[in-house]
Amino acid sequence: MTDNSDRRFSTTLARGLGILRAFRPTDAGLGNQEISERTGIPRPTVSRLTFTLCALGYLTHGRKHDKYRLGPAALALGNIAAASFSFVETAGPEMQKLANDTGTLIGIAIHDNGRMLLTKTWRPVGSASIWLEVGYRLPMLTSSTGKAYLSAVTDTEFDNLSAILTEDGTARPDAMHHLRQEAVHELQGTGFVRVPRDRHYSRTINSIAVPFRSHEFGSPVVFFSGSTYEDVTTEHFRTTIGPALARAVAGLRERSP
Numbered sequence: 001m002t003d004n005s006d007r008r009f010s011t012t013l014a015r016g017l018g019i020l021r022a023f024r025p026t027d028a029g030l031g032n033q034e035i036s037e038r039t040g041i042p043r044p045t046v047s048r049l050t051f052t053l054c055a056l057g058y059l060t061h062g063r064k065h066d067k068y069r070l071g072p073a074a075l076a077l078g079n080i081a082a083a084s085f086s087f088v089e090t091a092g093p094e095m096q097k098l099a100n101d102t103g104t105l106i107g108i109a110i111h112d113n114g115r116m117l118l119t120k121t122w123r124p125v126g127s128a129s130i131w132l133e134v135g136y137r138l139p140m141l142t143s144s145t146g147k148a149y150l151s152a153v154t155d156t157e158f159d160n161l162s163a164i165l166t167e168d169g170t171a172r173p174d175a176m177h178h179l180r181q182e183a184v185h186e187l188q189g190t191g192f193v194r195v196p197r198d199r200h201y202s203r204t205i206n207s208i209a210v211p212f213r214s215h216e217f218g219s220p221v222v223f224f225s226g227s228t229y230e231d232v233t234t235e236h237f238r239t240t241i242g243p244a245l246a247r248a249v250a251g252l253r254e255r256s257p
Helices: 011-021 032-039 043-055 072-084 086-102 144-152 155-167 173-190 234-255
Strands: 105-112 115-122 137-139 205-212 221-228
Touching (some): 086 221, 086 234, 137 144, 173 234
Antiparallel strands (some): 105 221
16 A cells, blocks of 8 residues: 655655556547546646646647647656566467467456556457457456455555555455455465356456466566356366466466576
């Protein structure tokens, strides 16, 4: 949980970064009012911050009244960050093969302020677009990625997450402890975790997930495989895809320094 009361905390910087995080891959640009609604930042403050971010190249817009889009500086920063985590590149060939072999979407999600943020995906070659895109945020307690994250956090990380979700009314501490215990039990038993259909945030999506902790990244990341119930059965996830993803992540763990 971020300690906003710490004298070292810069609210202005946090708000500026919050604006950058408000953008989604499916957006055709955002106006100041839309950014204000997504971030909770007052519109006059948004106007000043978007002007500054444009001047620095983190946002761009073509004309005076055009909507804002992420700019070249944001792209460069993202590429630098992605290149810093070697495990993503190392995992690429095997994860792409797994996507092709299973016909499912394979991806990586990270924790982002109480939700799971998709940061990388591998799609089956020749497949039509699958429902999730990089930048999509998944709920923590009703997605397989969130449940897998809970299975791998330290006690301190869990307490920080619990504070975030309790404060915004998403969950009660006792419910989170129960889900964490359930996730750890599943991970120890099968090597992967899943959320039953009646508790999943989407009744159409079927998925499993496996956590991974790299020395390059401060907290766990989560590898997942997902499809629709119509395309891939729960039994196939349990008997074939889940174990295959677990083996792939175990192999990545062994190869990581």
